[in-house]
Amino acid sequence: MTLSTYLLKLMATRILTALLVLVGILQILDLLDVTTDILDRDLGAAGVGYYALLRLPRLIEQAAPLAVLAGSLFAFGKLASDSAVTAMRSTGISAYRVTLMAIPAALAIALAQLAIGMVIAPNTDARLGVWWQASTPKDPAKIVDPVTFRVGDEIVVAVPRDPDGSGLEKVTIYRRDQAGRLVQRTTAQAAIYENGQWRLIEPRFETLGATNISESGARSQTWTENLTPGDIRTLAMGETSVTPAEASRALAGGLSVRPRTFYDTQVQRAWAAPIACMVMMLLAAPAALANFRGGGATLIIQCLAAGLLFLVFDGAFTALGENGAAPPILAAWAAPAIFSALAVTVLLYLEG
Incomplete structure (x- = not known):
């Protein structure tokens, strides 16, 4: 040897x-x-x-x-x-x-x-x-708390609906411009993940103009591809660890709940x-x-x-x-x- x-x-x-x-x-x-x-x-x-x-x-x-x-x-x-x-x-x-x-x-x-x-x-x-x-034991009387997160420049507040993370309800989306100013608020009864993207059910839009607020609506609308059911499951369970892939996706406009410096x-x-x-x-x-x-x-x-x-x-x-x-x-x-x-x-x- x-x-x-x-x-x-x-x-x-x-x-x-x-x-x-x-x-x-x-x-x-x-x-x-x-x-x-x-x-x-x-x-x-x-x-x-x-x-x-x-x-x-x-x-x-x-x-x-x-x-x-x-x-x-x-x-x-x-x-x-x-x-x-x-x-x-x-x-x-x-x-x-x-x-x-x-x-x-x-x-x-x-x-x-x-x-x-x-x-x-x-x-x-x-x-x-x-x-x-x-x-996890099913408890119909348990109140599910809403979760707050960011997807790109949008801030989202919603309630996880399905255990697999493929559904949200009571969705509110705050859309901002590049300067961080609010330009639109979207509310929807639900959001469903289908075919690799999310679809809003009966969304209502409130767009902020220079002097007024315009309102509109639709029966459904495609929302985002930068959010996955796994992200919703993680939020619902309160997980704090972040994988390198999740951090990279957050920097590219995916789900984020913390400052950009955290993911960097x-x-x-x-x-x-x-x-x-x-x-x-x-x-x-x-x-x-x-x-x-x-x-x-x-x-x-x-x-x-x-x-x-x-x-x-x-x-x-x-x-x-x-x-x-x-x-x-x-x-x-x-x-x-x-x-x-x-x-x-x-x-x-x-x-x-």
Whole structure:
């Protein structure tokens, strides 16, 4: 077995072990919160298992950066405690090369996280939403609250009518011009999704002119193609997560309920989030140079603290971008860039 193979195997096993532990903990906490609801719906143990399976991709995505940090610290710490790095440096193998040989393990997790965030998790989230909505007990006396959202330049207030999201009732549409001024209000008894587009039933139009308001009506009218039944289901269930595809569609005139900066930041975050795995690997790399005879455990604790601090800064920058206080590209990429530079600087200093 070559040195690079040994290092890669050591790193991969430690990271995967940490990932399994973290995902297991998150899964248990998640199930503790929803198992009672699942059993109350008479879905049984099969329902609990199905829910856990559909939630698994999101939990893996959430746990991946911390798993890389923990696994890397365990792996580099083992190398340091066994004096393996000292032996390798005596043969001319630097700490930089040791880090480079270990990076493919973090890269594999990062690519897996990217695939989960872009493709797998959005599909499982949609299936989970449909399944959860279909199993919700019907209560005829329950009052369904209206939802408010934007489609392009239009602000819409409506009441979801059908569980599958294909119908709205008590629809009010406020249409604005490019300057954001109200130019028309449309009310309709209902809106139905048919053949890939929405159709308003008996709409009434109130158009604001310079000095008067004109009124008109129709039996039906085609409305928009930028809204899907899945969007309505998401609104009705109060879901707060936004997939990269949904964020891109919101920027292109689709459903949106938050400021444009929020969706700009989410698009950038979709690509920046997997980079966190690489950053965690770099932050853990100095642990390979720890000297356990001279208080080397302190260095490992400092690496752990740096990784946790990175998550705090990353979340803070993201919040600033979502609220428009920072440019989206800066909000998504600033923390990875800063902490990567910090990790490389520390490694250079320790290597001498």
